[in-house]
Amino acid sequence: MSNTLLRTTAAAALALAAAPIHAQDVACPIKVGILHSLSGTMAISETTLKDTMEMLIDLQNDKGGVLGCELEAVVVDPASDWPLFAEKARELLTVHEVDVIFGNWTSVSRKSVLPVIEELNGLLFYPVQYEGEESSKNVFYTGAAPNQQAIPATDYFLDELGVEKFALLGTDYVYPRTTNNILESYLLAKGIPAEDIFVNYTPFGHSDWSKIVADVVALGADGKKVGVISTINGDANVGFYKELAAAGVSADDIPVVAFSVGEEELSGLDTSNLVGHLAAWNYFQSADTPANEAWVTAWKARMGEDRVTNDPMEAHYIGFNMWVNAATAAGTTDVDAVRTAMYGQEFPNLTGGTATMLPNHHLTKPVLIGEIQADGQFDIISQTDPVPGDAWTDFLPESAKLVSDWKDLGCGMYNTETETCVQIKSNY
Numbered sequence: 001m002s003n004t005l006l007r008t009t010a011a012a013a014l015a016l017a018a019a020p021i022h023a024q025d026v027a028c029p030i031k032v033g034i035l036h037s038l039s040g041t042m043a044i045s046e047t048t049l050k051d052t053m054e055m056l057i058d059l060q061n062d063k064g065g066v067l068g069c070e071l072e073a074v075v076v077d078p079a080s081d082w083p084l085f086a087e088k089a090r091e092l093l094t095v096h097e098v099d100v101i102f103g104n105w106t107s108v109s110r111k112s113v114l115p116v117i118e119e120l121n122g123l124l125f126y127p128v129q130y131e132g133e134e135s136s137k138n139v140f141y142t143g144a145a146p147n148q149q150a151i152p153a154t155d156y157f158l159d160e161l162g163v164e165k166f167a168l169l170g171t172d173y174v175y176p177r178t179t180n181n182i183l184e185s186y187l188l189a190k191g192i193p194a195e196d197i198f199v200n201y202t203p204f205g206h207s208d209w210s211k212i213v214a215d216v217v218a219l220g221a222d223g224k225k226v227g228v229i230s231t232i233n234g235d236a237n238v239g240f241y242k243e244l245a246a247a248g249v250s251a252d253d254i255p256v257v258a259f260s261v262g263e264e265e266l267s268g269l270d271t272s273n274l275v276g277h278l279a280a281w282n283y284f285q286s287a288d289t290p291a292n293e294a295w296v297t298a299w300k301a302r303m304g305e306d307r308v309t310n311d312p313m314e315a316h317y318i319g320f321n322m323w324v325n326a327a328t329a330a331g332t333t334d335v336d337a338v339r340t341a342m343y344g345q346e347f348p349n350l351t352g353g354t355a356t357m358l359p360n361h362h363l364t365k366p367v368l369i370g371e372i373q374a375d376g377q378f379d380i381i382s383q384t385d386p387v388p389g390d391a392w393t394d395f396l397p398e399s400a401k402l403v404s405d406w407k408d409l410g411c412g413m414y415n416t417e418t419e420t421c422v423q424i425k426s427n428y
Contacts, residue, residue, distance in 0.1 A: 028069035030333055032057055033076070033092035035103025035113070035124075040080025041205045041234040045312075046105050048264050049127065050075060052313045053102050055302055056320045066327055074098050078109065080204075080234075085109040089116045089124075099333035100125065100323055102316055106233060107131055107175035114139070123335045125323065127315035129259055129281070131178035135391040135404035135412030138335070140342060140361045142319035143312060144282055145389040150179050151186060152367040153257045153280035154229065156382060158190060161255055163227035165196040167216045169240075172201035176231035179259070183229065185395045196224070206236045209243035216254060217247065228256040237261050241274055251276025257369070262310035266376040274372045281311035282365040283351055284378040292350040308376070318355045318363065321347045343407045353386055359407035362389025 034053045036046035057071045065071055074096045078085040085104065092098045093116070101117070102125045104110045110126055117124050117138045129144040157163040166187060170176025180199055187197055198219055200212055220226040232240055237260070244256070250273075257278040263285050266274070285296060285308055295317065296309055326341035327333050345357040349366070356364045364386035370378025391412070392402040402422075404412045411421035 026067045026069055026333055029072040030066055030069045030327075031072050031074050031096055031098040033074050033089075033096065033098035033101035033103065035076060035078060035085065035088055035092065035101050037080040037105065037109075038075075038077040041236075042080040042105050042109075044235045044268065045233075045260075045264060046080075048307075048310065049103075049105070049312055049316060051303060051307075052299075052316050053320070055299065056317065059298075060320075060324060066324055067331065067333070082106070082108045082112045086112045086116050089113045089122070090120070093117075093120045093122045099123075099327075100335075100338075102127070102320065104128070105312070106173060107178075108173040110139075111174060121335050123323075123338065125316070125319040127312040127319060129311070131175045131182070132391055132393055133178055133396075133399060135360060135406075137339065137361075137406050137412060140319060140322075140357065141389065141391075142315040142363055144365055144367075145362055145391065146179055146182050146393055147390045148282060148365045148367055148387050149259055149280050150183055150229075151395075152384065152387075153259070153278075153369065154183055154186060156278075156280075156369050157227045157229070157255070157257065160382075161227060162225050163255070164192070164224040165198070165219050165226045166192065167198045167200070167219060167226060167228045167254075168231070169200050169202075169212065169216075169228055170231035171206070171233040171236060172203055173233075176201065176233070179231055180229075182393050182395050189395070202232070202236065204234055204236065207239040209240050210247075213240075213243045213247050213249065217249065220254065226254045228254060230256055230258040231260060232258070233260045237265055238269060241269055241277075245270075245273035251278070251372075262312075263308035263376060263378070264310045266372065267306070267308055269376070271372060271376045272374055275374050277372045278381075279370050279372070279378060281368055281370065283309075283311040283314040283349070284368055284370045284380055285309040286370070286377050286380060287351040287368075289350060289352045291348055291352075295350055314350050318347050318349060322355075322357055339406070351383070355386070358388055360389070360391045360404035360412075361406060362391060364388050 036050045057073045076088040078088045100123045105128050107130050124139045127142050129149050132145045168180045322345040326338045330337040330341040342357050346354050349355045367384040369382035371381050391404040392399040394400045401417050403414050415422050
C-alpha cells in the first residue's frame with residue numbers, strides 16, 4: 001500500500017472517530033414537531049409558544065443546526081380540541097416522522113397525547129406548570145410541578161399576607177382539580193378549617209363571573225382575610241379579572257395569585273385595576289439578568305416591541321437547548337439515546353442560576369412571586385433558590401410513597417414501601 005493511500009486511509013479513520021457516534025444514521029432535515037393550539041380558547045396562551053419554538057429553531061439553524069443537519073419546524077394546530085391533540089400527535093410521528101415534539105398547554109391535552117406518545121415511542125417536551133401525579137418515560141416536564149409553584153404560592157399567602165380563608169377557583173379539568181386536591185390537603189394540614197376553603201370550577205371560556213366573585217367577597221364577611229388561588233386557564237381570565245374590577249375588589253381587599261396568568265395574558269387586559277394582584281411562576285420578563293435581557297431583545301426584534309415573554313417560553317427555551325445538547329452528546333436523535341443523554345443536562349435559566357434535568361424528568365427551578373404592575377409586567381417580590389421538581393406530591397397519601405427515577409430504577413412510579421415498580425390508576 002502506498003504512503004499516500006495510508007495517509008488518506010488514516011485521515012478518513014480519524015475523521016470518522018471524531019464524528020459523533022451514530023451521526024451517520026441521522027436523516028436530514030431533523031424534524032421538530034410543534035403541537036400548540038393556534039385557534040380556540042387556548043390560542044391566547046399557546047400561539048406565543050409556537051412562535052417561540054420557530055425562533056429557537058431558526059437560532060439553532062444559524063449555529064449550524066444539529067448533528068450537521070438543519071432543523072425543520074413542523075407546525076400543526078390542535079385547535080384547543082383535546083381529542084384532536086392525540087390525532088395531531090399521531091400525525092406528527094407517523095406522517096411527518098418528527099424526531100421530537102414540543103407542545104401542549106393544558107393537562108387534559110397532555111393526557112390525550114400521552115397514550116400516542118408512549119405507543120409510538122415519541123418524545124414530548126411539556127413546558128407548562130402542571131398538577132404532577134404523572135411520570136412518563138416519553139415526556140420531559142419542563143414546567144413547574146406543584147412543589148415549584150402551588151405550594152410556595154400558598155405559603156406566601158399564609159406567611160407573608162396573613163390569608164385565613166382560601167378561594168380555590170379553577171377551570172374544570174385535570175390540572176386545577178388535582179392541584180386543588182393537593183392544596184386542600186396542604187391547607188388542612190396547616191390548620192385551615194375545611195369551612196374556610198371554598199372551591200369552584202368553571203368550564204373553558206366561562207364568561208359570567210358575577211356570582212362567583214360575589215361568593216368570594218362574601219367569604220370575608222366575618223372579617224377574616226380572604227385570598228384567591230387561581231387555576232383559571234385561557235381566555236376565561238379576561239372575564240374573571242374584569243368582574244373583579246367591576247366589583248371594586250383590589251389586591252389589598254382580596255389578593256389573587258394566579259398560576260396560569262403571565263405577561264401574554266395580561267397584554268390583552270386593562271391592568272390598571274389589577275395592580276397588586278400576584279402570579280407565581282419560575283420566570284418573569286422583568287428578571288434583571290444579562291441572559292434575559294438578550295432573550296427579550298432578540299424576541300422583540302423578531303416579533304415586535306409589543307410582544308412580551310413569559311414563563312412557558314423559558315421552559316421551551318431550556319428544554320429545547322437541553323434536547324439539542326443531549327442529541328449532540330448522543331450523536332443521534334433516537335428517542336432512547338436522547339432520553340439517556342438528558343439525565344443531568346444543565347443549561348442556564350434566564351433568571352440566573354442553572355436548570356438541571358433530574359432522573360424524574362423534571363427540572364430544578366427557582367420559584368418567583370410577581371406583583372402585577374400597571375404596564376402589564378410583574379415586579380418580582382420573592383425568589384427562591386432552585387427547587388427540584390417532584391413528580392409525586394408529599395401531600396396526598398397515595399402519592400407520598402411514590403418516587404420517579406427513570407435513570408437508575410427505570411420506573412416512574414416506584415413504591416418506596418414495597419420497593420416495587422407499580423402502576424396506579426389515574427382518577428381521570
